[in-house]
Amino acid sequence: MDIGKDKPLSGRISRRKLLGGAATAAVVLVQTATGKAFQAGVSVAELDDPTKIPGVLPGTVGTRSSFEQPVKKPSPTSSRTPLQDLYGTLTPSDLHYERHHGGVPAIDPAKFELVIHGMVERPMVFTLADLKRFPSVSRLAFLECSGNYRGANDGKITPQDICGLTSQSEWTGVALSTLFREVGVSEKATWFLAEGGDAAVMTRSVPMSKGWKDAIIAYAQNGEAVRPEQGYPARLFLPGWEGNTSIKWIRRIEISDQPFMTREETSKYTEQVGPAKIRQFSFTMDARSIITYPSYPARVEKGWIEIRGIAWSGRGKISRVEVSTDAGKSWHLAALQEPVLDKSLTAFRYLWQWNGGPTEIMSRAVDETGYVQPFYKQLLAARGGNMGYHFNPVTAWYLQSDGQVLFRST
Amino acid sequence: MDIGKDKPLSGRISRRKLLGGAATAAVVLVQTATGKAFQAGVSVAELDDPTKIPGVLPGTVGTRSSFEQPVKKPSPTSSRTPLQDLYGTLTPSDLHYERHHGGVPAIDPAKFELVIHGMVERPMVFTLADLKRFPSVSRLAFLECSGNYRGANDGKITPQDICGLTSQSEWTGVALSTLFREVGVSEKATWFLAEGGDAAVMTRSVPMSKGWKDAIIAYAQNGEAVRPEQGYPARLFLPGWEGNTSIKWIRRIEISDQPFMTREETSKYTEQVGPAKIRQFSFTMDARSIITYPSYPARVEKGWIEIRGIAWSGRGKISRVEVSTDAGKSWHLAALQEPVLDKSLTAFRYLWQWNGGPTEIMSRAVDETGYVQPFYKQLLAARGGNMGYHFNPVTAWYLQSDGQVLFRST
Structure with a gap:
């Protein structure tokens, strides 16, 4: 599609009006701030003219327009981003999808601790303040639940329903590789366990290679502290991998030389790919x-x-x-x-x-x-x-x- | 600064604890979801252990943690982004700075109209729906008020106080150049007037070259509709230029062959740069x-x-x-x-x-x-x-x- 510089779109976009072209509209003189006057083919009723009423003063925190109320669709275990209502590539943090295995825990950041132990020289405990003192890293990345598909025979299904378990944020935190160096991870280590501090004590095994490559312990999302639904005060974030491996409310990492075979990688989050074949540790989200x-x-x-x-x-x-x-x-x-x-x-x-x-x-x-x-x-x-x-x-x-x-x- | 892969930071980051190294901490056995047990040098009190309490279920809209309440500092005319509380490069939309000349107007998006007239072939009125039907563009960019400096003799001043009239969003809308083509702008045009629908009827003159280059009529910010404080339902956005030229609540654009010499570019938003020299139309924000x-x-x-x-x-x-x-x-x-x-x-x-x-x-x-x-x-x-x-x-x-x-x- 090439649109010439001086050529309007030939299939006219509807409802636009040529000024003065609407015969039923009253022609009024609008006095502008610059003292110039112009004839507009639209009526301006003083009563609902916002320029005649002093506006609301600046506040401590902004709000959405009452005309715009996008919402997630919640179930007892998840809620979905309203993709059809969004523009561009960012997801407002309060509209980021949720998928919890034991709900959202309330965690006092002053009591937060992350334990790293197992095949390490120095098992250690990190407070939130400790994590924030390390060199930080930010990256814009999507997060997607691996169970992110729905269809409907009657066709009455929105992008939110079909794949609303996809959202995007700028994540900031400490590279997990920095913490690996800090505790002195064994060269023989091949897997680590990530454990969450929620009521499900959500756990997944992750290859060390991913931890060294680009894993983040994220304490910030879209410029501010990670939201409670996204793992406050800190979560694991594994770019490009199925969402459940990015353990929220991270509290423990155990370094090992084998996967831990947790419930979420044996009975759940595996997929049957043939009559007698099941795929396990299928981490990467496909295009x-x-x-x-x-x-x-x-x-x-x-x-x-x-x-x-x-x-x-x-x-x-x-x-x-x-x-x-x-x-x-x-x-x-x-x-x-x-x-x-x-x-x-x-x-x-x-x-x-x-x-x-x-x-x-x-x-x-x-x-x-x-x-x-x-x-x-x-x-x-x-x-x-x-x-x-x-x-x-x-x-x-x-x-x-x-x-x-x-x-x-x- | 080079940190060797296996070398911990030698000046130890404070408050981290070596596991088992804190003599006063009770040693307890923590039973994990994987059935493995480990000795932790920190006590785990069941009463405030969030893993023992079912968490909050997913909701329609998320919220900030009660432990994190960043706020803007409002005055009657502006409010400032709490830069010292933020991470990375994005500003949460509700923490975007505000600078209004007549407060925030309440605009019904169904009644919104943008008039483009003056030196054009076809003066036209665009509804919000019209604007959204045109080809769209998104860009991540900062916005900054040109009056964005404060100091303090006692040193007790935060980044928010000093330059909190700086924020960043992903803006989405229609390129103004697209609308220029639609109305058939005269080749002789050199300036346009942008007029807001607020109580101040805020107006600025902008060179046509900026309009053709990268100006946007933005209806979305950070993935969702522009917030009321940022110009809902649509605003002009001029990347890199002083904030007041990015007219919020845009309602009229007049094409001309000269600047309009509005109040905001004569008595305001000019700066004295010598004993007998005043700078006008100093649009670009310096590094x-x-x-x-x-x-x-x-x-x-x-x-x-x-x-x-x-x-x-x-x-x-x-x-x-x-x-x-x-x-x-x-x-x-x-x-x-x-x-x-x-x-x-x-x-x-x-x-x-x-x-x-x-x-x-x-x-x-x-x-x-x-x-x-x-x-x-x-x-x-x-x-x-x-x-x-x-x-x-x-x-x-x-x-x-x-x-x-x-x-x-x-």
Whole structure:
């Protein structure tokens, strides 16, 4: 799509008015601050003109507009980010998805302690103040639950329902490798256990290689202290890996030379990938994308539509996103919003002129390893007919001729 | 500073405990979820052990921990971001600084209209829905008030007080150049007027070149709708330029071939730069930095200290930040957190071992144009002894031998 510098979009975007072109609108003189007057083809009623009323004074903490109340959809164990209501790549911290195994614990930061022990020279206990004194690191990255897929036969399902267990934050903390050096980790160590301080005492085994590479003990999120739902006062953060391994409310790390075979990596968070095959320690989140606009429950008009969405990969950067507007018959490159960052949500856009006929639109992500996001049927076949964790199919949206947008499986 | 992979920091970070090394702590057996037991040199009182109490279930909107309540410092016309309480580069939207000339208006988004008229082929009115249908763009960028400097003779002043009228968000909206094409701007146009819908009907003249280059009509901030204090439902955003030109609650843009000489660019927002010289239309924010840790009111201990801060420039990317720990006698390169983005807050860090003796620490930013952040005295001399807008001096922090950190002018 090329828009010439002096050429308006030819399929006029609806509801715009040419000034003076609306015959029913009263023509009034609006006196401006600069003393100039202009004729506007819109009526300005003094009573609801906000320029006539002194505004609210600055406060200690801002608030959302009462006209904008995005909410997560909570269940007893999770709540989902309203992706269809969001713009760009950041998730407001209070809308970050939640997935808890024993609820959100109340932890006094003055009592917080992180124990690191096991195959180390110096088992140690770190307070929160200790963690904050170490060299710090920040990174923008997505976090995604591995059980992040839902469909619906009637099509009445939103991006929030389908994959709202995806969010993005700037995480700040101490690199776990710094703490590994501090306690003197044994060269023979191959795994560590991360344990949370919640009522589930959530535990996962993580290869030492990930700990050395890019693991963070994060105490800050989006500029401020980590929110309670995200692990306050400190959590493990493993960029690109399934969310449950980024243990929240971290209280203990045990260094070992074998995995610990905790409940969450034996009975849970494994997936059947064939009639007699189960995959374990499938940590990395595969590349995925979803069109967030237009999506259910939106109703669109024919003409120009900017198809918008997000793409991400646990393996690195998104190298491209392809969009189809004819049910997968042909594909077009979407524009990616710079900067495209490693293991980070990437916004994509594709400008399209809809002729009003029924069709399916869909997106597929390709990451820098060459991995291509699969269709639902491909994924199901590769998994021996089993749905489960790490289910990242292409999502299609069906546009009815009346403009109603509905989910379609691929 | 080089930290060897297997070498702990030699000046031990205080309050960390070697496990079992604290003679007064009761040794208890902690039963973990994995069935393994370990001896910890810290007592675990069941009564305040959060693992023994089911946690709070997921909700529709998250909240801050009651232990963390960062606040802006409001006056009748502004409120300041608590920079000393923040981490990384993002400002939570509810902590974004405010500077209003007539308070925050209440605007019904369904009634919002943006008029673009003047030297155009087709004067038009755009609703919020219209703006959202155009191709969109996102960018992470700082916003700073041009009147963003304060000092204090007693040294008891925080980064929030000194330059808390600096914040950063990811802004999303429609490029103003897209709207210029839509209305058919005259080739003879050189300036446009931006007018806000607040009680002050805030107005500024902006060169067309900035409008074509990177101006945005922003309807989203940090993933969600722009907050009321930041211009809901839509604002002008001019990356790198003094905050007051990024007109909030934008309602009118008039295209012209001359500046409009509004109150805010004649009696206000000009600065005296010599005995008989006043600078007008000084739009671009100069490069600046501030150490946010350690800073007043912190009290630090001797040993390793990670000096942390933020740097930014309205002219482009930060190319380097230099830190002095000896009152400006010698300077060292700070590490910059990647990605370093154009006209964006950049986090810097410098690891330093404090011997406990009184000294001054300070930072200075250098941007990609080669501009070097000046000292207070240099700046004052260059301005003919006048303080005013665009005052961006190097800020020093004096470390007393008791660890108390106090502001020092440079």
